[in-house]
Amino acid sequence: MKKIACTLLLAGWFGFTSAQEPFETSIESLPGERWWGGFVALGNRMPFGEELAEQDLSKINYNNQSVPLLLSSEGRYVWSERPFRFRIEQGNLVVDSDHAPVEVVRAGENLRDAYAAASAAHFPPSGRIPQELFFSMPQYNTWIELTYDQNRHDIMQYARKVVEHGFPCGIFMIDDNWQNDYGNFDFKASRFPDPRGMIDSLHEMGFRVMLWISPYVSPDSPEFRSLERKGYLLKNRAGKTAVIRWWNGFSACYDLTNPEVVAYLREQLEENRRRYGTDGFKFDGGDVAYMQAEAYAYHDPEADANTYMQRWAELGASFDYNELRACWKLGGQPVVQRLGDKDYSWEALRLLIPDMTAAGLLGHAFTCPDMIGGGQYTSFFGVEHFDEELIVRSAQVHALMPMMQFSVAPWRILSPENTAICARYAQLHSEFGPYILSLARHAAETGEPIVRAMEYAFPHMGFLECRDQFMLGDRYLVAPMVSPGTRREVLLPPGTWRDDRGEVFKVSKKPRRIATDVPLDRLPYYERIR
Incomplete structure (x- = not known):
């Protein structure tokens, strides 16, 4: 070497x-x-x-x-x-x-x-942001509640419960298994007798609707046979259609390094929008870990697995309503990113702040911190009594992030009192919407992160290892509870700060450590007023 x-x-x-x-x-x-x-x-x-x-x-x-x-x-x-x-x-x-x-x-x-x-x-900023609604209202995703049993009845019931419990309407994501096959973009008639009517109803309630999709194609499906004849599927080194193992089994895959394939796929998605009134798509999959660069012969001879992941994200960026979980490069682009699925656990909750600040430092300012309570559905199996404190604290961590996304239904697993606390913090997010949106526009012009690591905002002041508080822009320091309990310490940088209860703290030359009480209904945050 x-x-x-x-x-x-x-x-x-x-x-x-x-x-x-x-x-x-x-x-x-x-x-x-x-x-x-x-x-x-x-x-x-x-x-x-x-x-x-x-x-x-x-x-x-x-x-x-x-x-x-x-x-x-x-x-x-x-x-x-x-x-x-x-x-x-x-x-x-x-x-x-x-x-x-x-x-x-x-x-x-x-x-x-x-x-x-x-x-x-x-990765200079593009000057554009995703749809404003991402930053001003909460999102709702059907994954944890329905997993692979996506259907009209339960989807509409979930949406009605959002409204009934006082949560603001925002983006509504219908997750995996709404479609006939992977690679097909029509609703299953047996589960969705009137998909256009369903989406029209969701629109009337105040939601915008996104559908989960992936770059994979079910083998032996009509789409597989048609796409193989066209030469649109990824091939292995022997020149045969490749079969890829991913989390849902074995599938073929659109070769997104071929511009003709990308144009074809984009037209299929636009046809879905015209037919059903869909607003956009959640672009899942395409991960390097599944694409195994050495095993496949891409249409573009210079491409590799990372290139493939980038092409999938670029397709996502062409839609105003988009979400990605896997991406290569593309910092500064108007792509909504989401943190990877996390467990339902306190340990996973503690990952949200450092992972979000890392996303900002890698150019992905427009990022959502996974789903409230966790997006790893298997960690919800067999749970008889939910840790209500954990779910409420998770909602509070999300509330002053660029985006917040519910999936597990608070009204199903929480007491009425704790459900109301979650609704209150969903409302707080919408109240902060104009400020968060201003930060998104600032990021689109300057590239600067929305969620900022303390070391980024206050370098060389002792914040190197700080992973449990963050800056929202340059105005608010946010210090959520990420462990069980009702008391924590906050490290305030120099300046004059007013907390969420109106108390003012003056910090001179060096950061000052304070202890504060944090009852379950409180999210500590500090506005810099000087």
């Missing part, structure tokens, strides 16, 4: 091929330097420590977004257009690339400087 001592500039791809010996770059750490980046789902481990084993951007995406970017607390960054491997070894960052040596850019003095420079150079 070729070893390179790295000190200065930008990484790129200069024509090297994977057949060459890999390039290893050891980046000697500056005093106190720590690193973020690579995978949104590793946000809870950022800044990385000595325990970080080698991570490979070409093999996995951890069920979430991945970006070939590493950022340092001392104002440096690493970027490469192609996937690479990285690890922490003896306190230094080591990066291996099969394509070209990578180098580190010195952009400034802190994490914020590093991010600003990387964003401007490699």
Whole structure:
């Protein structure tokens, strides 16, 4: 392996091929330097420590977004257009690339400087945001309540309960198994006798409606046979239609590296919108982990599994109402991202803030923190008595994030009193909607994150390891409860702050640690007033 001592500039791809010996770059750490980046789902481990084993951007995406970017607390960054491997070894960052040596850019003095420079150079903001409704109203997804039993009756009942319990109407997502087959975009007649009427009714109630889709195609379906004749399906190295194993079994797959296929698929989705009145789509799947780059022959000979994941997200970005869970690059684009499915647990709840701040540092400002209470449906199996405190605290964490999404129904698993608390925080989110929307527009113009790590907002003030509070823009510090209990400490930066109860705190030169009571109906947040 070729070893390179790295000190200065930008990484790129200069024509090297994977057949060459890999390039290893050891980046000697500056005093106190720590690193973020690579995978949104590793946000809870950022800044990385000595325990970080080698991570490979070409093999996995951890069920979430991945970006070939590493950022340092001392104002440096690493970027490469192609996937690479990285690890922490003896306190230094080591990066291996099969394509070209990578180098580190010195952009400034802190994490914020590093991010600003990387964003401007490699994923500049598009100037556009997704639909405003994402930021101003809660979302509702039928996954946890219905899983694979999507049907008209239960969907309408869920929507009516939203209204009955005082939750604001927003975006309504119908999840997996509404369609005849994967690769088909018509509703199952046996479960949806009048899909257009259902969607019209949801619209009349004040919802906008999105449908779950994936890039996979059920084998032996009419769509499979038609698409295979057209040559639109991904092939293996032997030139035969590839069969991919994903979480729902075995399927063929649209070859999204073929522009003709992308245009065809987009037209099928537009036909769905014309026929049923659908507003947009939740674009699931396409993960690097399922695509296994070495096994397939893409239409584009330069493409790999990461390229495929990027093409799927680019298709999503062409719709105003979109949501992605897996993505390669595309920072600054008007794509709604969501954190990967998390368990119903306190441990998973504690992942939300660091993973959300990581999403912002990787260019994905328009991100939703999974589903309230967790999106991993298997963790809800066999639960007889729900931890109501956990669900309420989860709703509070979401309330002052860019987006909040309900799935498990609060009115089914909570007491009336705790259901009302969740409704109150859904209302708080809509009250903050104009401010959150202003931050989204700011992000679209500047690239700056909406949810900001404390170290990003207040560098070199002792916030490196802070994972349980965040800044919403530059005006609000939010400190939710992410563990059981009714008391926590908050680290306030210098400035004058007024909390949600009206109490004012003046902090001078150094951050000040305060203890505060947090009854179940309270979300502590602090407005910077000076």
